[in-house]
Amino acid sequence: MSAAVSLRDVHKRFGEVEVLKGVSFDVAPGEVVAVIGRSGSGKSTALRCVNRLETIQSGEIEVHGRRVDDPQLDLRALRRDVGMVFQSYNLFPHLTVAENITLAPRRVRKTPQAEARHIAVEALARVGLSDKIDAYPEQLSGGQQQRVAIARSLAMEPKVMLFDEVTSALDPHLTGEVLKVMEALAKGGMTMLVVTHEMAFARRVADRVIFMHTGKVWETGAGEMLANPQTPELREFLANGL
């Protein structure tokens, strides 16, 4: 079976600084992969390369058979297939929750207004925020905003979802509600690539964990690897937290 996402020897530089030094890994359809590592290890950059928010210097990236590094790539088609949730939620502050969710279906897929509203209702139900459909982002807590951001992404029915440290900006007591939504998505069979600092989540929910260090994939394995690290770098990382 072909991979949902695959990276082959990906190199990425910001000016003089090489942040990805030959990164390779696959994500199978329906698989949940957690990417962990220190800040600066390149894990977020790797994620951002997958939906081409960043372009790479060399190597290959494929999403469901589509070459992401191809200059002729149909970017919008790629992004229809790949949803992304950000650390800072990035909800549109001037739009209601419903409008945030329906913006892309209406603009990109030309879904009629009434049908789009229906999509919003369903997406909100999946993240448990049906009663907030007409609220504005500033009326919601951080955790609620992040759940809306997940719903916004779900509304485009992506084949793969990318999560970029989605709980890092949240107060500790609000992370649980977001992780619960993500866990439900994982159980529902969504293909997920999750950059995270939540070790408990990685261990419990992820099918596979990738530890990145200095721009390389350093160690990879099932969730149990976190209990039994093979490299001194992962051991140190787990001992010192971030």
Place this chain on the structure above:
Amino acid sequence: MGGFTLVHFVYLLQATLWTVVLTVLAFGLGSLAGFVVMLARTARTRWIRAVSMIYVDIIQGTPLLIVLFLIYFGLAVVGIELPALLAAAISLMIYCSAFLGEIWRGCVQSVPRTQSEAAECLGLTRWQTLVDVILPQAMRIATPPTVGFLVQVLKNTSLASVAGFVELTRASQVINNSLFQPFLVFGIAGALYFALCYPLSRLSRALERKLNVGRRQPA
């Protein structure tokens, strides 16, 4: 119809000097009046605040040109004939007082309330609090918009030409009336205004950027 000669250019430069004189006069007088307006707008007495607010609203809601007409033509009918320079300077002073007063009020009120509370706890009088504590802080914030407003004043001195005062705009009109080369003559006049205003605009923006950078750090 002759061409534009050095004589014309020297004439424009002399007129530019009068534009600068009028600007300095208007801005100087306007700053004094604006300071009073600022004090009145932040006064403790309610009716002083109300009266000064009405004054600001009226001036900001009336075209400067109409103010000038009232002072120059209106007062003449009433029997007070002012020289054009003075009439223009007074009109611009009134205009400045309302806008500067309002700009400075905003700056004074943006100094945290705890500052004046702390000063009063130390036994400073209200005036001492203002001069020693509030104003030094407010002035940093006030400098960029004040320089920006100076550009407005400089441009608005062109209205003095309507009262016949020979500053840059009036001088360019006079030359154009004899040469009939409006693009050239008003183009040069515009360039002279630009040469005066643009550095000030840049300075205002640079000061503002510096202020924003300085203010971002402690947060």
Place this chain on the structure above:
Amino acid sequence: MRYKFDFGALVEHWPEFLSGALTTLQMTAFAVVFGLAIGILCAIGRRSASPALQWLCGFYVETIRNTPYLIQIFFIFFGLSSIGIKLPILVAAVLTLVINVGAYTAEIVRAGMDTIHPGQIEAAQALGLSQPQIYWDVILRPALERVYPALTSQFVLMMLASSITSQISAEELTAVANNIQSFTFRAFETYIVVAVLYLLLAVLLKLAFYGFGQIIFPRRRRLGTAL
């Protein structure tokens, strides 16, 4: 000073005052619509990737903002007629207003666009929106909502500045006043009446802009907070 005020002499001129005020309002309306359009295009131009376009828009904005409106009027009105383009005076007057207010609008709109966080644009890209869609839905709309108060005060100032077009005899409120006072010799009274009329126009405009803002910015209407 033994001057006797007499506003009575002006009463019979009320239709002229009214028509002058209406002309001022019409000029303002045209200038707001076209000035806003130019301002938005220019703000986008200044953020574009093309250095030529950036320079051109920057040149326009800085030139207009650093020269007096009266000089701009003379340059455009007398300049155009010197090369044989004789526009009706009101058209020329509105043209100068549009060019003038367009530059101020551009600067305000650009400042608004600069407040849009890059993350907003990334989120829209990740959702698959096209560049024009991102510009409209994610940059321009919230930017305009954010700078709406500054924008509308600029439009009120422009309405007041339109009095300067009286210098090329555009028949707006100030020119009407000039005629009436030369006819009645009641300069003081005439200009006081006109000052009051301008104040009323300014209040009217502010109310209209407020109401319009409530309609086009539902978030503002419902929450009453600044974006």
